[in-house]
Amino acid sequence: MGQLTIKEVAKLCGVGVSTVSRAINDHPDINEDTKKKIMDTIREYNYIPNNSARNLKRIDSNTIAVLAKGITNPFFADMIQVFEREITKKRYSFILQHVEEFEDEVDVAVQLEKEKRLKGIVFLGGLSSHTADKLEQLTVPYVISTVNAAALGNGAAYVTVDDERESCRLVEYLCSCGHRRIAVLAAGRQDASIGAQRLNGYRRALEQYGIVYDDALVMRTKDGQPTYSMENGYALTKELLNLGKEFTCIYAMSDSMAIGACKALFDAGKRIPEDYSVAGYDGLTVAQYYEPSITTIRQPRREMAEATIQMLFDLIRKKPVRRQRIFEAELVLGGSTRKL
Amino acid sequence: MGQLTIKEVAKLCGVGVSTVSRAINDHPDINEDTKKKIMDTIREYNYIPNNSARNLKRIDSNTIAVLAKGITNPFFADMIQVFEREITKKRYSFILQHVEEFEDEVDVAVQLEKEKRLKGIVFLGGLSSHTADKLEQLTVPYVISTVNAAALGNGAAYVTVDDERESCRLVEYLCSCGHRRIAVLAAGRQDASIGAQRLNGYRRALEQYGIVYDDALVMRTKDGQPTYSMENGYALTKELLNLGKEFTCIYAMSDSMAIGACKALFDAGKRIPEDYSVAGYDGLTVAQYYEPSITTIRQPRREMAEATIQMLFDLIRKKPVRRQRIFEAELVLGGSTRKL
């Protein structure tokens, strides 16, 4: 199709292409009048510069990309807001790039870095250890946010919480309430990421309280099922009830699962926390709004997002900077748990 | 930096650039052995083609873009999944493009169409009527999803529900339960989109039941506040309670607001539905999982998403197609409302 190019705009205005380029890129050395005339015709004819051509030619671009695996995860929602705000505040362009479940986020990052001449990258979620070495293909600074990046062990910059420790802290609290048979809604067996960490924390807490670990109380997500959903929490809890195991408390490894667990208990005619206590993990907004509000571990998402951007810009500006930050989470007590 | 280009790969392999190009683009007329050798060195040296250059050169690209305003909106989550699945199923590439709150999604679309040589576009959310004429700048087919596009009135293709009718239906149900003083948690006054539609539906239902509309029962969101959030639902309900108005039911214009409303009532020591009934709108998953489950209007999101893609491909293939589809929503009865 006869798309409008910079050449035709130049012809229309009776000037050279470089003058048009100067106009649209706010270059200083250009006559105000000619600039105005050019901008007017551009508006009149709806000329839109081709970004591919610009990116191809440009040396650099002051653009930060945030790559999110599972962009619809409610856990990411306010973090993304913070990223957007902080990045534009620093006068950089912000690209939010969705990474599909089956895609390798590092591959996407390497491509995008070339395509858009990125200045920096944030990884949100995903990032299993077996792709860690690929990170070396990146030539710009990057920060890994909210994934237990410590496990990657390659000196990468990251911002996270210690999932094992926080999980342990939560379960310690539950034990201190007198619970000794705490069922767990966990990830599948093949999960080597946060799911495994949180389960480790659970076991550590039990040990400290001299409680024998009982594998029968650990409900594992079926392979291929989405783990951290309400549906899964509901299904696993139903199954747990059907098994007839004795327990006084359910520890769900995400707030969404905890909500599913609560609903399953309600549907079975149980009361919370009188009959069963329920605890979650994440600190989603909806956990506070549930009735009863859900005892959980709140990750300081906004602060973590801010720290991520701060760290990224320090790296970009080659400031000396601590490349690892492990945030402390907060134990939020809700009405969903009680002392026995 | 000495980035690896197709030229250098060609040199490394001792072949011409076009042969390399043929290799990476799966062209038929190329010797299998040379192709293999090229692909091997590409892997060895981690060569990544520059997408900007490719897009610039390519005539077309079999790519569909979904532009979402408010990508973190839980309402969009499963629709996006469907888009992704259906588009890749049809062997097209899928781009999910986040549109910032202050951005004009049509501008973004026009740019992206040029940059990526798009074959089609889906608009999800946003799209106020004052940008409707800009849509003519698009030269590829597009479908508007889930926004009351009828109001745009320019013959654009869209998939939606009739917000006014469905809202009316819900309120009719509430009236049929004997409620006569139904408070509303609404959008701000300047909202001319779905917020206004749903409020119209409310008024129509009242009329049918001979109930006088009382503006004092309509709690409007403060300007600049995010409307459809739990926080807002909570705040508006607190305010409503403080006003001391008499009412037996709250109609929140989104499920998130309804959950906020419930929590505010619980915090005030009220019971649901014994003291107050609460109804929402949207049919989010969490509405079912809340306790009590929330009476709401469920929009058939997945079906709407499927219809959107179907319509888009029909347009691309120039099949004759009904360019407007208005889906029927479902009235979901939950435990949050009761007959008086």
Place this chain on the structure above:
DNA sequence: TTGTACGCGTTATCAT
């Protein structure tokens, strides 16, 4: 089957 050369639309460099 393969290589050469041109052009995609833009920005940067150099003249003027």
Place this chain on the structure above:
DNA sequence: ATGATAACGCGTACAA
């Protein structure tokens, strides 16, 4: 202050 022109990295017609 402005214009001509050479890249940017790749795909493709055309020639071989």
